[in-house]
Amino acid sequence: MSDIIFDVQNVTFRYDELTALDDLSLSIKQNQRIAVLGANGSGKSTFLRLLDGLYFPDKGTVSAFDEPLTEESFQNEEYAFRFRRRVALVFQNPDVQLFNPTVFDEVAFGPLQLRWEKDEIRRRVTETLETLEIAHLKDRSPHRLSGGEKKRVALASVLILDPQVLLMDEPTAALDPKSRGQVVDFLINWGGTAKTVITATHDLDIIEDIADFCFVFQNGRVAGFGTPAQILNDQNLLESTNLIHAHRHAHANGKIHSHSHRHRFHDHDHDHE
Amino acid sequence: MNPVSNHKLKSTPTRKKRRGSFIERTLSTLIRKTERALFAEELARKEGFLQKLDPRVKIIGLLALILDATLARNFFTIIFIFAIAVLLAIVSHVPLRTLAVRTWLSVLTFTGTIALPVIFITPGDALFRLPLLGWTITAQGVTSALYLLLRVETTVTLSLLLVLCTLWTHVLKGLRVLGVPVVFVVILGMTYRYIFVMLETARNMFEARQSRLIGSLDARESRRIAAASIGVLLTKSFYLNTEVFMAMQSRGFRGEVYTLDDFMMRGRDWLALAAFLLLALAGFWFGRQDSLQSFVNLHF
Numbered sequence: 001m002s003d004i005i006f007d008v009q010n011v012t013f014r015y016d017e018l019t020a021l022d023d024l025s026l027s028i029k030q031n032q033r034i035a036v037l038g039a040n041g042s043g044k045s046t047f048l049r050l051l052d053g054l055y056f057p058d059k060g061t062v063s064a065f066d067e068p069l070t071e072e073s074f075q076n077e078e079y080a081f082r083f084r085r086r087v088a089l090v091f092q093n094p095d096v097q098l099f100n101p102t103v104f105d106e107v108a109f110g111p112l113q114l115r116w117e118k119d120e121i122r123r124r125v126t127e128t129l130e131t132l133e134i135a136h137l138k139d140r141s142p143h144r145l146s147g148g149e150k151k152r153v154a155l156a157s158v159l160i161l162d163p164q165v166l167l168m169d170e171p172t173a174a175l176d177p178k179s180r181g182q183v184v185d186f187l188i189n190w191g192g193t194a195k196t197v198i199t200a201t202h203d204l205d206i207i208e209d210i211a212d213f214c215f216v217f218q219n220g221r222v223a224g225f226g227t228p229a230q231i232l233n234d235q236n237l238l239e240s241t242n243l244i245h246a247h248r249h250a251h252a253n254g255k256i257h258s259h260s261h262r263h264r265f266h267d268h269d270h271d272h273e
Numbered sequence: 274m275n276p277v278s279n280h281k282l283k284s285t286p287t288r289k290k291r292r293g294s295f296i297e298r299t300l301s302t303l304i305r306k307t308e309r310a311l312f313a314e315e316l317a318r319k320e321g322f323l324q325k326l327d328p329r330v331k332i333i334g335l336l337a338l339i340l341d342a343t344l345a346r347n348f349f350t351i352i353f354i355f356a357i358a359v360l361l362a363i364v365s366h367v368p369l370r371t372l373a374v375r376t377w378l379s380v381l382t383f384t385g386t387i388a389l390p391v392i393f394i395t396p397g398d399a400l401f402r403l404p405l406l407g408w409t410i411t412a413q414g415v416t417s418a419l420y421l422l423l424r425v426e427t428t429v430t431l432s433l434l435l436v437l438c439t440l441w442t443h444v445l446k447g448l449r450v451l452g453v454p455v456v457f458v459v460i461l462g463m464t465y466r467y468i469f470v471m472l473e474t475a476r477n478m479f480e481a482r483q484s485r486l487i488g489s490l491d492a493r494e495s496r497r498i499a500a501a502s503i504g505v506l507l508t509k510s511f512y513l514n515t516e517v518f519m520a521m522q523s524r525g526f527r528g529e530v531y532t533l534d535d536f537m538m539r540g541r542d543w544l545a546l547a548a549f550l551l552l553a554l555a556g557f558w559f560g561r562q563d564s565l566q567s568f569v570n571l572h573f
Contacts, residue, residue, distance in 0.1 A: 054519045077527070084525040091523075095473070096516040099466055101314045101440065108533055113525030118533055141314075143473070158524065 038217030148179025321365030334549025345560030
């Protein structure tokens with residue numbers, strides 16, 4: 001097997017009239033930590049769903065683990081089970097991922113579908129809940145949890161499968177600083193160097209921690225790629241893809257200046273003339 | 274001009290509790306339903322008679338009684354099955370108040386509305402003529418309306434007992450084990466999930482609207498907003514439900530229902546199944562006799 005896990009070639013995907021991905025081509029290697037950056041509507045979420053075999057391209061091809069990822073492939077139960085075991089997606093909105101009556105049932109859902117031994121499922125659910133420090137929530141209804149707790153349950157519900165590839169859609173969206181920190185810490189530590197993690201985000205503050213390579217999407221195409229340091233230093237690319245914006249503010253002496261702005265708390269050196 | 278003033282706002286009385294419009298009350302009711310459904314799962318986890326039975330026994334037994342109540346032409350047989358349903362509710366720790374409010378009263382209102390014209394339009398022996406209107410109530414009409422009401426009350430109570438006293442996943446798995454096609458079970462499961470999603474979306478929309486509302490809107494404006502909101506609600510909940518289905522697929526769901534608990538028939542399950550089937554057979558036998566019609570014919 002080659003070290004390329006996903007090979008996307010000339011993929012176009014449309015929602016009716018709207019083109020979400022436009023002749024997109026890229027490859028992702030095994031054990032890479034990838035950040036897919038882009039403003040809202042740039043095609044990041046659609047891309048992750050294509051990689052997870054939930055959407056299929058209108059044009060072009062997607063291959064996973066050297067096999068074509070098509071609707072026909074998923075008709076084969078053995079292929080579907082093998083793929084679902086290897087690739088897991090954490091949705092942006094945890095509510096759509098939490099549909100069982102209790103947290104314990106939620107985490108057990110995936111292994112049950114893949115027909116694991118029931119004693120093994122019980123053991124692994126307990127272990128996973130303890131790893132994510134949510135064992136105390138096991139009998140609670142997922143709908144009644146806080147945003148951070150929901151996110152961790154959603155993570156637990158896919159991590160129990162010990163996937164080879166983890167797809168994360170906006171993992172830090174709408175989280176308080178503590179929950180955000182917990183998710184980032186998890187992404188840094190999960191699986192050491194033996195896992196592939198693909199994170200779609202527009203949170204530039206976290207990409208140096210969670211990725212060793214980035215793709216920048218704009219209008220369903222790759223507008224740029226490189227290491228996090230290369231991307232973060234490319235002001236033109238970040239501005240043209242709406243990942244940063246020109247920010248104007250006043251200082252105590254009344255001088256107003258503008259500079260590129262990417263997050264709320266930032267350090268910058270500048271002189272007022 | 275302040276755009277807010279265009280909306281014909283009325284000042285809200287500070288001391289008087291605001292009841293809200295019909296639409297607002299309906300939405301609040303919908304929201305409360307979500308909580309009730311969650312409460313239902315709590316009931317299913319209680320240690321009651323029905324809760325302890327194998328889901329297959331409950332499905333077969335209660336469906337047999339529902340079939341009996343639907344086919345029975347005997348008033349007393351339906352009452353007997355209804356009494357069994359009430360007894361089952363008591364021994365399964367289902368609060369009768371819950372049943373009365375959630376089922377009996379609702380059925381009485383909705384089915385009663387449907388049944389009301391029947392007492393006038395069914396041809397037969399005149400019992401009473403309404404003054405002024407001159408409409409005649411017939412014995413056969415009253416009989417038909419009573420049958421309809423009783424049947425619906427009984428069958429809905431039995432159905433609700435099944436859902437209240439069984440975890441929803443067990444109901445679905447039980448249906449599959451009993452040979453119900455996977456497509457039907459998936460549709461049923463997604464419909465149930467869809468109701469949750471829709472209520473959750475309705476709750477969020479309702480709260481978002483309430484948070485931006487100062488005072489109260491007039492009836493016309495309320496109706497206009499409600500109509501627009503319903504359209505948005507359906508679109509939103511359809512989208513969310515598709516997302517939920519994809520999240521299920523992503524974790525390996527292919528239509529089959531699996532649970533951690535294995536179904537196992539024990540002594541009490543076989544006994545309960547035998548009792549259910551005996552009752553159903555007896556109900557079917559006695560239900561064939563058209564007793565109320567004879568009773569009505571005899572007395573009127």
